Amino acid sequence: MQSIRVLAISLLFALVSVFVFSAAKDVQAKSGYGDHLILGNPSGATSSSSNETNYLIQRNQYALSYNRYNGIANWVSWHLESSDLGSASRSSFQTDSSLPSGWYRVTSSDYTGSGYDRGHMTPSGDRTSSSTDNQATFLMTNIIPQAPDNNQGPWNALENYSRSLLSSSELYIISGGAGSKGTLAGGKLRIPSSTWKIIVVLPVGSNDLARVSTSTRVIAINMPNQQGIRYNDWHDYLTSVDALEQLTGYDFLSNVDPSIQAVIEARVDGQTQPVPTATPAPTATPAPTATPVPSGGCASDLFISEYLEGSSNNKALEIYNGTGSTVSLSSYSIKIFANGSSSPASTISLSGYLSAGDTYVIAHSSASSTIRSRADLTSGALTFNGNDAVVLYRSSSVVDAIGDVGYDPGSAGWGSGSTTTADHTLVRQPWVSAGDTNATNSFYPQDQWDGYSQDYSSNLGSHTSACN
Helix, strand or coil: CHHHHHHHHHHHHHHHHHHHHHHHHCCCCECCCCCCCCCCCCCCCECCCCCCCCEEEECCCCEEEEECCCCEEEEEEEEECHHHCCCCCCCCCECCCCCCCCCCCCCHHHHCCCCCEEEECCCHHHCCCCHHHHHHCCEHHHEEEECHHHHCCHHHHHHHHHHHHHHCEEEEEEEEEECCCCEEHHHCEECCCEEEEEEEEEECCCCHHHHCCCCCEEEEEEEECCCCCCCCCHHHHEECHHHHHHHHCCCCCCCCCHHHHHHHCCCCCCCCCCCCCCCCCCCCCCCCCCCCCCCCCCCCCCEEEEEEECCCCCEEEEEECCCCCCEECCCEEEEEECCCCCCCCEEEECCCEECCCCEEEEECCCCCHHHHCCCCEECCCCCCCCCCEEEEEECCEEEEEECCCCCCCCCCCCEECCEECCCCEEEECCCCCCCCCCCCCCCCHHHCEEEECCCCCCCCCCCCCCCC
16 A cells, blocks of 8 residues: 555656646757658758767757757758747747757857847747747757847848748748857857858648649848848848858758759749859958849838837827838828727828828827927827837728737837837838738837837938838
């Protein structure tokens, strides 16, 4: 009887342990889980700890090859579909404790004061269906040092573009860094000279490997990891998979039929001929000048270019027209969703016409004289705080959104530091050419906005944009 009691207690303890640590284990290294490597294992990585420069880690959220001596992944591969997106909040960076014993484990503080961003390979925005999935993207094995203008500029724009394809497509993505321009953490953390990415675009379906054909769209880019490129278009860095294979030494899409590989790996997205072999940009080489925007503009619709959440009634919104053509405002309106409500508290209908490259300012009718003097429309209904979602509609379609409709972030608003919707002015970064058409997804203003102090209005009525 005593032995039975001991056994029962042991089983109970085991069950409690599983319950307590289940969340943590969900982001630990898996073996053979998921479909992230269906198109191939680019470097033949293995999960043996003796493979110190090509160590395979597989998780629910992505797979990667890790180099112990570089402190970063050689590559990260993941499958992306619409069900991966949700409303999970952004997590915080954390050391990856799953690495083999004795290996240096990069910490978030290794980046402090370095001048480099903690750059996600699998983006936080690609894993918002649950807090567990989002947390996995913040493990430091999924992070590389990225120059802020790289990470926050065209690299981020490509991430946003990728997610915009998910209404009708699913993606297989591989990314990494090439070359070296120095180290951090006393030589334990390599800084790549360039960042590269491959995106295979498939219509939503099943049996994905068999559906890759010579007509499958493949986007490949190689981007210099340096300052000075923040406002450049990601299309400036298009290359071919063949070029990236020469650059990295990896065999991408190796599970795809060789005859199909030969076609899609030589092609540059949007072109019929391959470009020269990709080469990591040297530190001293200036960033290429951004391709001039055609006179027709580069935006498909209007978007909110400035948000002023000031003291008292100092509230204003600025709308920008980067379409290249004059737009009638008769079908547009602003709706404000207060305190997490899913129903608008107020609606402001717009009128008149907005010329190409021009702005339209809406201000509260009791705002300061400085703000009102720049307004095209004043309304007492333009009343919002930092926790109220503001949405621009064209008829019944969402054109742009600030905040998450149906969610109340509290008095601190969305964002953090100087880039928060509470008591700040936010100005859309010049590279942005489209609004956020999903008003219920997670909103991170730091991804597309620059933050200014309360009541700041110096930019109101004039917007700098790559769309002109």
